[in-house]
Amino acid sequence: MARGAQSRYVCQSCGASVLRWEGQCRTCGEWNSLVETVVREEPRPRVLAGGATGGGAAPVALSHPTEAGDEPRRAVGIGELDRVLGGGLVAGSVVLLGGEPGIGKSTLLLQAAAGVAGGPGAPMVLYATGEESVSQVRLRAARLELTSGAVGDGIRVVAETGVGRIVDLARAERPGLLVVDSVQTVASEELDGPPGSVGQVREATQRLMELAKGEGVPVILVGHVTKDGTLAGPKTLEHLVDVVLSVEGDRTGGLRLLRATKNRFGSTEEVGVFEMGERGLTEVADPARAFLADHDEPAPGSVVAPVLEGSRPILVEVQALVAPTGAPSPRRTASGVDPNRLALLVAVLGRRAGIGLGSHDVYANLAGGLSVGEPGLDLPLALALASSLRDRPIVTGTVAIGEVGLLGELRAVGGLDRRLREAARLGFARALVPRPRGRELPAIAGLEVVVVGTLRDAVRAAVASQPGDGRERP
Numbered sequence: 001m002a003r004g005a006q007s008r009y010v011c012q013s014c015g016a017s018v019l020r021w022e023g024q025c026r027t028c029g030e031w032n033s034l035v036e037t038v039v040r041e042e043p044r045p046r047v048l049a050g051g052a053t054g055g056g057a058a059p060v061a062l063s064h065p066t067e068a069g070d071e072p073r074r075a076v077g078i079g080e081l082d083r084v085l086g087g088g089l090v091a092g093s094v095v096l097l098g099g100e101p102g103i104g105k106s107t108l109l110l111q112a113a114a115g116v117a118g119g120p121g122a123p124m125v126l127y128a129t130g131e132e133s134v135s136q137v138r139l140r141a142a143r144l145e146l147t148s149g150a151v152g153d154g155i156r157v158v159a160e161t162g163v164g165r166i167v168d169l170a171r172a173e174r175p176g177l178l179v180v181d182s183v184q185t186v187a188s189e190e191l192d193g194p195p196g197s198v199g200q201v202r203e204a205t206q207r208l209m210e211l212a213k214g215e216g217v218p219v220i221l222v223g224h225v226t227k228d229g230t231l232a233g234p235k236t237l238e239h240l241v242d243v244v245l246s247v248e249g250d251r252t253g254g255l256r257l258l259r260a261t262k263n264r265f266g267s268t269e270e271v272g273v274f275e276m277g278e279r280g281l282t283e284v285a286d287p288a289r290a291f292l293a294d295h296d297e298p299a300p301g302s303v304v305a306p307v308l309e310g311s312r313p314i315l316v317e318v319q320a321l322v323a324p325t326g327a328p329s330p331r332r333t334a335s336g337v338d339p340n341r342l343a344l345l346v347a348v349l350g351r352r353a354g355i356g357l358g359s360h361d362v363y364a365n366l367a368g369g370l371s372v373g374e375p376g377l378d379l380p381l382a383l384a385l386a387s388s389l390r391d392r393p394i395v396t397g398t399v400a401i402g403e404v405g406l407l408g409e410l411r412a413v414g415g416l417d418r419r420l421r422e423a424a425r426l427g428f429a430r431a432l433v434p435r436p437r438g439r440e441l442p443a444i445a446g447l448e449v450v451v452v453g454t455l456r457d458a459v460r461a462a463v464a465s466q467p468g469d470g471r472e473r474p
């Protein structure tokens, strides 16, 4: 093997190391805990957050002003991406960009590369591809019209999967940005495991971290995410890197949401909204409206919810369909909403609001392929289920937001004022909300705010019980 380095299989549970892979650790008995790891003679300096290496740092008093926020940054030139990054790429930072295959990660990164290569100082960008050939990348760039001028000269593409070679190239060329597409395809010569294995992904990331911290080069790694939403490769990868971004959306639809789930140099409160088109990803002018579906008529099973994505209010349409089941155990299918919350809401609706769904199949999703985890989605989801069961649309122009408790009681959500203002701005006339704790109801021009205490009240206020009831309100 290369360079006199040796690999050992190290137990991730107890730290014991052995020469060959075994299914079970002999020391602690844990299964599948052995990961191939490079063992080096001399310990390397440990790379700490923010690029400091251990050893020389002196303690600093809390009262002393710090340099947080003063990291040298380079704007990528894509407003929504720069915002999610916290104001651009920090020198020496390592960013992991995750998302399902085909969602647009490579497209976004080519556009980011173009922003750097065509930006101030115009440094070159090194784009290492292990997924596609150079000509495939070039073809994609041509579709995005990025192959001519300073940008076309400034982005250098190399088809390479050896992490050692990528690091050597970056040391020699000193790019303003290094893109590695993807971390699952690169491998170290020093390990026997295949690319994408836990040991390889971790070793490759560590080598790129050292490059980033040592040379001040920002590195963006692409990481593919499997259907169930986990990054293919180890969870430890997310702990290693400085920033974790994810691209979400419906591959067949046009909208993409960019989220930061970790950011050492900024907040994780920002989201970016893009639209995928012929010329790549473009920023959406009015993100709050982007995820609303268009209906000519109010449809049963549809409820609009003003959710908060980070600090940004976005209106999403919750859709539910319930139908009598033919099977002994009815289906509960959720997409974009938490399946456990869906099951719980079905139970609470049955026991506390007289909406029995025990003999019905239940399907729920969010329009536009969005995925929302906040508890405030409970109430709109429950109302969508009730509306679908009764086959009556909810009162026109209504939004709803609130958490549902096990007793059918409703709980307030944070940021109510911001959410409702956005709903009013987009033309909604009525909002169903739980009473805010210890605070006054926000008064918003043009918006009737209806306080509901229980799920039963909310269903009564939102879902017309007779045909035509839904149309009588303004």
Ligand SMILES: [Zn+2]
Pocket: 011, 012, 013, 014, 015, 016, 025, 026, 027, 028, 029, 030, 033
């Ligand atoms: Zn062990």
